[in-house]
Amino acid sequence: MDNALENNLSFIDLFSSSPDGIIITNLDGEILLVNPQAEKMFGYRAEELIRKPVEVLIPQRFTTHPTNREKFAANPQKRIMGEGLDLYGLQQNGTEFSIDISLSFLKTEDSSLISATIRDITERKQVEDEIQKLNEELEDRVNKRTKELQESENRFRSILEDMTELIYRWKPDGTIVFVNEQYAKLFQKTREEFIKINFFSLISSKAAKIIKRRIKTLTPQQPIQTDEYLGTKGDRAGRWYHWTDRGTFDEEGQLIAIQSMGWDITDRKNMEEALKQSEEKYRSVVEDQTEFLVRYLPDTTRTFVNQSYSRHMGRSEDDLIGTRIIDELSKEEQKRFRKKLAKLTPTNPVFTDEFYTISSDDEECWETWTDRGIFNKNGELKEIQAFGQEITQHMLDDREMQLQNAALEASANAIIITDFDGMISWVNPAFSRLTGYMKEEAVGNQPNILKSGQHDEVFYSVLWDTIKSGQVWHNEIINKRKDGSLYTEEITITPVKNQRGEISHFIAVKQDITKRKKNEENLKNQSIAMMNSYNLISSLNQVASKVQTTLDPQQIYKILEYELTQQGINYFVAFLDPEGQDMILKYVAMGSKALKAAEKLAGVSSQGFSIPRKNFPVYEDLVKQKKPQYFKNILPVIEKMLPEFPEVLVKSFARLAGMKQNVSTIYLPLFADEEVIGVLVVWGENIKENDISTFSVFASQVASAIRVSELFKETQVANQAKSEFLSRMSHELRTPMNSILGFAQLMEMSKKDPLSDSQRERTNQVIQGGKHLLSLINEILDLSRIEAGRLEISPEPVQLQSAEREACELIKPLADQKDIQIVIPTEPGENLYILADHQRLKQVCLNLMSNAVKYTRQGGRVTVTHEERPNGYLRILVTDTGNGMSPDQIERIFKPFERLGAETSEVEGVGLGLSISKRLVELMDGKIGVESEVGQGSTFWVELPITNDPLEYLIKKDEEKSLVELPAQIFSILYIEDNPANFELVRQILTEYPQIELLGETRAEIGIEIARQQKPDLIILDMQLPGMNGLDAMRHLKSDKETKAIPVIMHSADANPSKIKELMKLGAEAYLTKPLNIEDFIKLIEKLMKGNVN
Known part of the structure; x- marks a missing residue:
């Protein structure tokens, strides 16, 4: 259909x-x-x-x-x-x-x-035939057989009484002589009451005049008339009736009575009226009558248009009549229109068509037309009458319905439509994917095919009572798939009402929440486990925080011994004995129970004891595999560790130390520079294999603390020696330079014993040489600080032109001596900012300009230009007109103490300026390079990150935020950060994303455990944290099978390239520096949410 x-x-x-x-x-x-x-x-x-x-x-x-x-x-x-x-x-x-x-x-x-x-009309026809027959008999016998007439009338009355039609008999003056039961009921009166009533009093005066005028037209030759009336009084008001009036005449042809028969045709009239109204809205479905009317000749000249068409065309009727339709069509439409006209014949006089046009007010418009040819007797086409209507809304509705249907079909949620009795009439593909029932299997069935038996009848009774009362029902329900498996869904059932306001259908939208429910249950169980883990982590963190606050190894051992004992943890920690020959482990610290047992049974004191390598195979495994070992039973291990003790003593030691038969043990390696330097052993009835991660973190903290304390002592000695050396060198060099420069300046300034011209020239050479030597001393000290990592860099937005002008002012006197022109950018550059250390950027610019001036010929030029790079960096170029360099020289140009061409050049220096510049640029996250050809001069360039004006850098406007369409599922982020302000900044940024769930933690140890338990989609990890730092936390996350697949973003104020490289090598997705670039951060989060990260 x-x-x-x-x-x-x-x-x-x-x-x-x-x-x-x-x-x-x-x-x-x-x-x-x-x-x-x-x-x-x-x-x-x-x-x-x-x-x-x-x-x-x-x-x-x-x-x-x-x-x-x-x-x-x-x-x-x-x-x-x-x-x-x-x-x-x-x-x-x-x-x-x-x-x-x-x-x-x-x-x-x-x-x-x-x-x-x-x-x-079987019954009506029979009645009419019978009435006709009876009337004929009455007319033939009216003057002959009154008695027979009476009998006939009685029989007639009997028949009329049994009829469902409305029947009454009345005289021309309105006197009612008979009504049947149906007619009496219509007026809610008895038949006896009607005999006393004049017919015309029952109807309006207007209707009475019409009927009186009409019955005067009844004649013996034309005794019947039919008409339709609309009731206006009582229950008849608004109802339509069809009446047939038959006149009865005497021998002289005078009207003596009227017999009227009627039918209530209200339903038919309503249907016709409804159809008529429906035709106006849906003419394309019901018939070809439409709103526009045009008549035109075979050559398409318009002869008539109605007002609707005139308004639609935006032209007057007079303007349209006499014009040709075909002149307003394109050539292609003219050809198509002529073909349709040519096909019109007397037997096939109609064609229909649709047109797409632009209306007079420049809106798109669709029209449908039905054209009917009018032919003469000879079959010649004389004129065409066209009915048309605008169907723009219908076309737009169709387009919208198609989009809605496509959306329902593509919905990720299952959708099902049933009738009022629950019979399924439609399902979408997601329903089939969820339940296993194909559309053909589901349609015609009821939703009870999904019943799982998990809910009682009261549950379903409440469901149906709710939706059949017109209310929306929303709940969770356990259903059964076609394959018998159970699943949980979140379902919303909405009643749909028809035009009469009656519920005709129900629409159910279903979402599979099986995984979510399972996750909630797992989360509940994990929460309990996490609380236990948290308590353990908290205890260990208290110990670790105290361990990491001291740099004295002996103090660390004492803290371990005291604090772990206070926490009631059974343990011992042992390290390599660096002086031992065949002894591998030396006792460092032991829990109270183990220590008392050892003192009582083995005579072990707090000074410790050693265990031969052969008696501790677990340690050998730790050295080889470099990962923790878990044992359900500790006794066999203890027995191998203490072979020289009698078995009775070993078991007594184990019993006193709390090492029962069912006690589990974890052996954890202690690392230093990827080498195992010792072991941490913990045991107890509640020790589980899952606790390895928690104790691994603690073991790492203990090892790091020991290693740091030892390295700190070594570093202190080395740094002190280096500082003393640099201080001595500075003192030893500056002391004689003080005398040399001081006395040389006094000689030059003396007025009592003025110098001759030759003496003054020589003295000036001494002063200039001294100043040069002093600058070389400063450069050497700078290089020493850089190599020692003691040179501090403070990146900030720097106005580039300002730094360039400052450097230019300093180098200008040297350039003027050689008549060298320095050209720097003259265009406005106040808004050009780069991320750099202002003082060090000026030093780099000064070094590059100074070199360019030194190696440029007399009267040459040094040019400074800028060039934006596609990677968000700005390239600063310093070009000279000097002799240039060979490829071999370019390779060595940035090495310390390299002075290219020193044997043929008079330029002073020790070759540190470019080397220091390179180190400084790299510390500022930049690059430096050179392009040169022999005889063509050289161009040195520096690339540094472009940044915003300081105000724009710190304040991001809401309208600048660019959010893209992202997946709707929950995306969880764990942010490990101890600074509340930093956490609040990230939280506010992410409020724009309702699907993001942000978790926070201030300590790496607890954060690692949360990551193991909750498996977030992303971890943001700060570098500087109390206790374990970000680097160690990153190592743990990437070495643990539970967390190694979780993406990690590092966040730190440390922009050291080597540190970034190390973390990226460990598996970090990105390294973000502080202050946070919000735009870059948002882009990175969006890429991670879409699973697209470069």
Whole structure:
């Protein structure tokens, strides 16, 4: 059946509730649709008639019916009730019955149909025939046999009483002489009351005048009249009636009585009115009548237009009449229009078409047109009448409906539609994926095919009571898939009401939450486990925090011994004995129970003891595998560790130390520079294999503390020696330089004993040489500080032109001596900022400009330019007109103490300026390089990150935020940061993303355990944390199988390239420096959420 017809809810409602039978066929006579009244009328069920020829409902003697149907299809003129004579229908049992029929031609988007409205008039025909017969008898005998007439009238009255029609008999003056029971009920009176009432008092004065005027037209030759009236009083108000009035005349032809028979045709009139209204809205479905009317000649000259068409065209009627339609069409449309006109014939006089146009107010517009040719008697086309209407809204609605259907089909949630009784009428693909039932299997069934047996009948009773009362039902429900597996879904069922406000359908939207429910249960269990782990971590953190606050190894051992004992943890820690020959481990610290047992049974004191390598195979495994070992039973290990002790003593030691048969043990290696330097052993009844991670963190902290304390002592000695050396060197060099420069300046300034010209020149050479030597001393000290890592760099937004001008001012006197022109950018550069250390940037610019001036010939030029790079960096170029360099020289130019061409050049220096510049640029996260050709001069360049104006750098406007469409599922982020301000900044940034769940922790140890338990989608890790630092935390995260796959972003104020390289090598997704660049941070988070990170 045509989709547009089926989707027309108004039509379907009228079709189903019509008191008349309605049958819709195609042009070949195949039955497509049958309403309930037609089923009842012919004795068939609808499914028995669908696709059958309509001739099965017509007696065989009407052999011309197919021909008549074909003629109607060729010339579909609407036929109304009463135009067909002596028509009969054929019931399934073979019974013929009288019918009246109206025919309509339906035109839809993709087919042409015929609608037949059928009324069973068997009873009415019998009544009319009987009345006719009785009236004839009355007329023949009225003057002859009054008695017989009376009997006939009585019989007539009896018949009338049994009829359902409205019947009354009255005289021309309005006196009522008879009414049947149905008529009396209509006016809510008894028949006896009617005899006293004048007919004209029952109706309005206007209606009375019309009826009086009409009965005067009744004659013996034309005794019958029919009409339709709209009631205006009482219960009749607003109801329509069809009346047939038959006059009774005397021998002289005088009207003596009128007999009226009526039917309540309100339903039919309502249907016709509804159809009429429906036709206005859905003309393309019901018939070809539309809103616009145009008449035109075969050459397309307009002869008539209506006002609707005139308004639609935006032109007056006079302006349109006389113009040709074809002149307003494109060449392609003209060709198509002429073809359609050429096909019009008297037997095929109609064609339809749709047009897309731009209306007079420049809006897109769709129109549909039905053109009917008007032919003369000779079959010549004289004129064409066209009916059209705008269907723009219909087309837009169709487009919107297609989009909505596509959205429902593509929905990730399962959607199911049922009728009021719960019969499934539609499901989307997500339903099939969720339940395993294909659409064909689900449609026609009820949702109880998904019942799991997990809910009682009260549950389902409440569900149905809720939705059938018109309320939305939302809950969680356990259902069963086709394969028998259970799943949990979150379901929302919404009632859908029809135009009468009655619930006709239910729509259920389902989301599979099985995984979420399982995760919630796991999370609940994990929370309990986490609390236990947290308590353990807290205890160990208290110990670790105290261990890491001291740099004295002996003090660390004492803290371990005291604090772990206070925490009630059974343990011992042992390290390599650096002086031992065949002894491997030396006792360092032991828990209270173990220590007491050792003192009592083995004579072990707090000074410790050693264990031979062969007696501690676990240690050998730790050295080889470099990972913790877990044992469910500690006794066999202890027995191998103490072979020289009697078995009784070993077991007593174990018993006193709390090492029972069921006690578990973890052996954890202690690392220093990737080498195992010792072991941490913990044991107890509550020790589980999952605790390895927690104790590994603690073991790492203990080892780091020991290692740091030892290295600190070594570093202190080395740094002190280096500092003393640099101090001595500075002192030893500066002391004689003080005398040299001081006395040379006194000699130059002396007025008492003025110097000769030659002496003054020589003295000036001494002063200049001294100053040069002093600058070389400063450069050497700078290089020493850089190599020692003691030179502090403070990156900040620096205005580039300001730094360049300062450097230019300092180098200008040297350039003026050689008549060298220095050209720096003159365009406005106040808003050009780079991220650098202001003082060190000026030093680099000064070194590059100074070198350029030194190696440029007399009268040459040094040019400074800028160039933006695609990677967000700015390149600063310093170009000279010197001699240039060979490729071999370029390779060595940035090495310390390299003075290229020193043997042939008079330029002073020791070759440290470019080397220091390179180190400084790299410390500022930049690059430095050179391009040169012999004889063509050189261009030295520096690349540093571009940044914003300081104010823009610190303040991000809301409107500058650019959020993209992201996946809707929850994305969890664990941020390990001890600075509350930094955490609050990230929290506020991420509030723009409702799907992000942000977790926070201030300590790396607890953060690692949270990561193991909750498996976040991303970890943001600060470098500087209390206790374990970010680097060690990163190592633990990437070495643990539970967390190694979780992406980690490092966040730190340390922009040291070597540190960044080390962390990226460990597996960091990115390294973000402080202050945080919000735009870059947002882009990185969005890429991670979409699983697309470079």
